[in-house]
Amino acid sequence: MTIRFDGKVAIVTGAGNGLGKCHAIALAARGAKVVVNDLGGARDGVGASSEAARAVVAEIEAAGGEAIANGADVTNYEQVEAMVNEAREKWGRVDILVNNAGVLRDKSFSNVELDDFGFVLDVHLMGAVNCTKAVWPLMREQNYGRVVMTTSSSGLYGNFGQTNYGAAKMGVIGLMNTLVLEGGKYGIRVNALSPCAATRMTEDLMPENLLGLLKPESVTPALLYLVSEDGPNRTIITAGAGTFARSIVYETGGMWLPEEDQTPEKIAEHWDAISDPSTQKEYTSGNDQTQNMLTKAAEGLGIKLQ
Template identity: 70%
Template sequence: MTIRFDDRVAIVTGAGNGLGREHALALAKRGAKVVVNDLGGDVSGAGGSATAAEAVVAEIVAAGGEAIANGANVCKVDEVEAMVQAAMDKWGRIDILVNNAGILRDKTFTKMEHSNFNMVVDVHLTGSMNCTKAVWDIMRDQGFGRIVMTTSSSGLYGNFGQANYGSAKMGVVGLMNTLCLEGAKYNINVNCLSPCAATRMTEGLMPQEALDLLKPELVTPAVLYLVSDEGPNRTILAAGAGHFARAVVNETEGLAFAEGEATAENIAANWDAIANSEQKELKAGGEQTMKFLQHAAAANGVKLG
């Protein structure tokens, strides 16, 4: 089966360069009409220019596709809403949103200014929320939507000097975890991409032979799958160098103590059983609550319900 996006309309943020550019080109090649959004700033978020977005649009049009350029700052609600309205005015629907726009302002935590922490969180996390909020009711009303948040191994696992970036990137996972529950009955799937690619953000961090393997276009197939009609919901799909893997947050079964035995000392004495018992993926916060209640009821001889 060939995945196509004929009659679908997609918005890709940060699509003037790197990963976003590849996502936009690939969606258009497979039939989507694409809003190529890019503020046109540098890696730190400074400056702005329409040149990069317009160049991507020109590539798409030259190949026979349909696209429009947009320079909205994802941090500004009015600009994001105007971008969405422009897409609606031109094509009448929005089916796909790829939240890709991002910046870097790396420093160790002791040297990081509040403004640089807040700005990175604003672009990655709040910017993703702004764009998602602007298309949410459209997708709900039309009974279809596919949304991708861009997370990172820095958020999932940590990375030195990236407290701001890692916080924002784990934040979008939390955003996905709730929105996928709220959107499911409206056929809105919300997923996360965790990419590893050679872009402006990774220049100088690895030897050239490694960067040559990390082509951005080798990540984009993950996006195409996530936003397809038959794509998953609530999935963190990691992608890099043609390798794809699913990242999962698991919780151990743990150990319950009767009320009088629930002490710090008993946690310490039974740490291996708590930390290394069987793991499983929970699909909603309420599942953890029910697990705790069931174990607590058994430990205290209480019958629930």
């Protein structure tokens, strides 16, 4: 079955370059009407120009697709709201939001300026918050929405010199987890993409002989799957060089300790059992974790949970 987006309206932020550009072109090629958003600044977020977004729109139109360029800065809620209103006025709805805009200001934690830390959080985390907040009422009204957060291996696992970026990229996973719970009954699904591609953001960080493998075009199919009608929910896909995987947070089942043993020494003594990966489970809400704690305690104490 071919995945198509006919009749769907998509907003892709940071779509003037790199991955966002590739996502926007692919969505339009499969029938979506696309808002190509880009502030048009440099890699570190300095400056602005509408040229990149307009060039992507021209490319989409030349291929017979429909798109509009938008220069909203995702850190500015008023501009983001105006972008969503423009899409709504032109096409009547917004079905898909791809939170992709991003910047880098790498420095080791001992050297990073707090302003640079805050700026990176603002673009990645608050940018995703602003855009999602602006489309959320509309998606609820439509009873349909697909939202994607762009995370990173830096957030999921860490990367030297990227405390600011990693914190922001894990932040969007926290945002996703609760949005899934709040959006489910309105037909809204929220997922995350952890890409790896040679773009202006990363080309000097990647081994030169592998740049040819790390094409944005090898990542975009994962994005298309995530925003498709029958796509998943609460799923993090990692994609790069044609390899697709799922990243999942697991928690070990753990071990209940009676009150007299609730000491750091007993935790150390039982560490192997507490951290035994063969007992791990995937939780889909914070409540699942509480439930596990109470179930274990009730078992240990020999009482029945109501």
